[in-house]
Amino acid sequence: xxxxxxxxxxxxxLLLVIFAQLVLLAVQVKNDQNVRFIRVWTVTAVSPxxxxxxxxxxxxxxxxxxxxxxxxxxxxxxRLQAEVDRLKLENIFLTNELNTADRAKxxxxxxxxxxxxxxxxxxxxxxxxxxxxVVYVDRGSTSGVMREMAVVIPxxxxxxVTAVYPxxxxxxxxxxxxxxxxxxxxxxHAHGTLKGTGTPLCxxxxxxxxxxxEPGDWFYTxxxxxxxxxxxxxxxxxxxxxxQPYREITLDPSGMSRGSPEDVLIVVDxxxxxxxxxxxxxxxxxxxxxxxxxxxxxxxxxxxxxTAADGSAGAPAAHxxxxxxxxxxxxxxxxxxEGAGMLLGGGPTGTxxxxxxxxxxxxxxxxxxxPGRGTAAAPVAPVPVQPAAVQPVPAPKKSTAxxxxxxxxxxxxxxxxxxAVRRANQAAxxxxxxxxx
Amino acid sequence: MSYSGxxxxxxxxREGQVSRxxxxxxxxxxxxxLLFQIYVPLFFRFLNFLEMPLLVVVYLGLMRRNPVxxxxxxxxxxxxxxxxxxxxxxxxxxxxxxVGYFAASIGMKLDVDNVLMxxxxxxxxxxxxxxxxxxxxxALLSQQSPFDLTGWLGLGxxxxxxxxxxxxxxxxxxxxx
Numbered sequence: 240x241x242x243x244x245x246x247x248x249x250x251x252x253l254l255l256v257i258f259a260q261l262v263l264l265a266v267q268v269k270n271d272q273n274v275r276f277i278r279v280w281t282v283t284a285v286s287p288x289x290x291x292x293x294x295x296x297x298x299x300x301x302x303x304x305x306x307x308x309x310x311x312x313x314x315x316x317x318r319l320q321a322e323v324d325r326l327k328l329e330n331i332f333l334t335n336e337l338n339t340a341d342r343a344k345x346x347x348x349x350x351x352x353x354x355x356x357x358x359x360x361x362x363x364x365x366x367x368x369x370x371x372x373v374v375y376v377d378r379g380s381t382s383g384v385m386r387e388m389a390v391v392i393p394x395x396x397x398x399x400v401t402a403v404y405p406x407x408x409x410x411x412x413x414x415x416x417x418x419x420x421x422x423x424x425x426x427x428h429a430h431g432t433l434k435g436t437g438t439p440l441c442x443x444x445x446x447x448x449x450x451x452x453e454p455g456d457w458f459y460t461x462x463x464x465x466x467x468x469x470x471x472x473x474x475x476x477x478x479x480x481x482x483q484p485y486r487e488i489t490l491d492p493s494g495m496s497r498g499s500p501e502d503v504l505i506v507v508d509x510x511x512x513x514x515x516x517x518x519x520x521x522x523x524x525x526x527x528x529x530x531x532x533x534x535x536x537x538x539x540x541x542x543x544x545x546t547a548a549d550g551s552a553g554a555p556a557a558h559x560x561x562x563x564x565x566x567x568x569x570x571x572x573x574x575x576x577e578g579a580g581m582l583l584g585g586g587p588t589g590t591x592x593x594x595x596x597x598x599x600x601x602x603x604x605x606x607x608x609x610p611g612r613g614t615a616a617a618p619v620a621p622v623p624v625q626p627a628a629v630q631p632v633p634a635p636k637k638s639t640a641x642x643x644x645x646x647x648x649x650x651x652x653x654x655x656x657x658x659a660v661r662r663a664n665q666a667a668x669x670x671x672x673x674x675x676x
Numbered sequence: 677m678s679y680s681g682x683x684x685x686x687x688x689x690r691e692g693q694v695s696r697x698x699x700x701x702x703x704x705x706x707x708x709x710l711l712f713q714i715y716v717p718l719f720f721r722f723l724n725f726l727e728m729p730l731l732v733v734v735y736l737g738l739m740r741r742n743p744v745x746x747x748x749x750x751x752x753x754x755x756x757x758x759x760x761x762x763x764x765x766x767x768x769x770x771x772x773x774x775v776g777y778f779a780a781s782i783g784m785k786l787d788v789d790n791v792l793m794x795x796x797x798x799x800x801x802x803x804x805x806x807x808x809x810x811x812x813x814x815a816l817l818s819q820q821s822p823f824d825l826t827g828w829l830g831l832g833x834x835x836x837x838x839x840x841x842x843x844x845x846x847x848x849x850x851x852x853x
Contacts, residue, residue, distance in 0.1 A: 248744065249743040249744055249747075249781075252744045252747065252748075253743070253747050256748070256751050256773050257770055258768040260751065260754075260755070260765075260769045260770045260773065261770065263764075263766045263814055264764050264765065264766035264771075267764040267765060267766075267815060268764050270818070271818065276816070364755060386768055472705070549817075570806065577756070
């Protein structure tokens with residue numbers, strides 16, 4: 240170093256003196272932007288180094304954050320995992336709340352549609368410590384509940400009330416071995432007795448060997464037990480084995496197909512219904528006739544207007560029979576009275592009646608006729624309206640679902656997304672539209 | 677002490693002898709040159725073309741043949757000239773520092789006792805001085821001074837003539853061994 244300075248001493252001194260005077264100049268002189276050169280030069284000289292230092296600092300900090308302090312990521316991962324778990328629980332809770340609301344709506348709609356008077360109840364306890372399949376509901380004698388009342392849900396029957404307390408009741412489920420109820424096959428009307436087996440499946444006893452029952456057939460309550468109203472769905476046949484003198488039939492109860500129910504209906508006033516000819520999931524869709532025109536043309540009679548409203552020229556006047564049961568019955572009595580030359584509620588029609596009307600021989604609608612009971616007069620059968628635009632709901636190959644109100648709300652459609660199922664349930668309100676638990 | 681007469685280039689560095697001056701000469705001569713540069717043009721405007729401090733720096737650099745000494749004398753004279761002018765400090769200082777350095781460096785190679793060589797060097801350093809000052813004016817002060825090369829050459833000749841006479845006078849102030 241010393242030899243270097245000795246060798247280049249002159250030029251070194253020259254550069255030092257020149258540099259010193261340049262600095263002196265830079266302190267005094269300003270550029271066009273009124274900034275002293277010493278400042279411009281200093282910034283110009285320092286900026287690259289500052290950028291370099293800043294780059295190194297940023298890279299160092301980034302390296303430390305990304306590679307050295309990774310232990311924080313583990314803690315953060317744990318926190319996030321805990322939050323995900325909490326949100327999952329919250330999601331399950333909210334889903335259950337939605338399902339509860341859907342069940343309540345379905346029960347309400349079922350209450351409105353069934354002729355039997357029912358009382359909604361919630362299951363609040365299971366038969367803990369007991370071998371019996373029982374549950375406890377929050378309705379008791381103060382609510383009008385009595386022993387041997389039927390307990391149902393829209394999917395089917397659940398059980399019967401076996402003990403009543405002031406504010407709660409004990410319900411014996413249909414899967415209990417002590418349970419028994421009268422059932423009838425929907426297809427062949429074969430009578431039998433439903434019995435619990437202690438398993439999720441039930442058994443139908445006392446079905447005669449000659450009665451034809453096949454897997455997939457639906458059984459309904461027969462009403463013979465005086466507990467369950469006739470026509471309530473019970474379940475679908477799972478297997479049939481020949482036996483002497485009775486068949487061995489295993490039944491999958493539709494009311495228990497979704498596990499133990501949480502909300503049930505207690506039948507406090509039974510009204511028997513007809514046994515459906517078709518399985519609950521394969522019932523035809525009813526299509527109302529087209530409405531009559533608002534203003535009939537002048538000069539036409541009411542009959543002509545009704546004929547025009549029917550849409551079929553020359554159709555008999557019976558086609559205009561009102562659709563309600565009371566109207567039908569009124570029409571039957573009116574027809575019987577007219578046959579005797581009398582006006583129902585108005586005495587003779589002008590001609591002397593030859594004989595009084597026989598109201599014991601009224602024409603009976605075959606849809607409401609009880610099997611085995613004859614009719615004295617020819618029935619005045621309303622012409623069924625053929626669905627024009629809406630096709631019947633196709634029957635699934637093997638359906639264990641309860642009745643569905645319309646296509647798109649059946650159990651097969653419940654395999655779709657939960658939201659779609661829930662919306663379909665709320666739109667249709669059918670018992671078969673209950674969401675999956 | 678013998679001085680070379682006919683040759684301009686020295687065959688070796690040992691041929692060139694270092695001239696010595698008294699300290700008062702080293703201080704007083706530049707000071708007088710500065711005073712001349714300041715006051716004489718006030719009374720004799722036609723002498724404004726003379727650059728007496730530059731000629732003194734060139735002479736001292738050539739005679740002393742020491743680059744460090746030459747650049748220090750140039751820096752001192754230039755800064756003093758800046759301090760008496762309206763220029764920022766360092767304009768003349770840097771220029772004359774370079775002149776003193778190069779004059780001392782060239783003085784080691786040339787026979788600076790030759791009159792013609794002295795004339796040429798005085799002319800060259802005057803033009804170099806003016807050109808470098810013009811560059812610094814444009815670069816540092818952003819002053820758009822005209823590039824008057826013809827004027828620089830003409831004034832360079834005049835300064836070289838004056839410088840040759842001045843150098844002859846200053847030779848008498850050297851310390852003889």
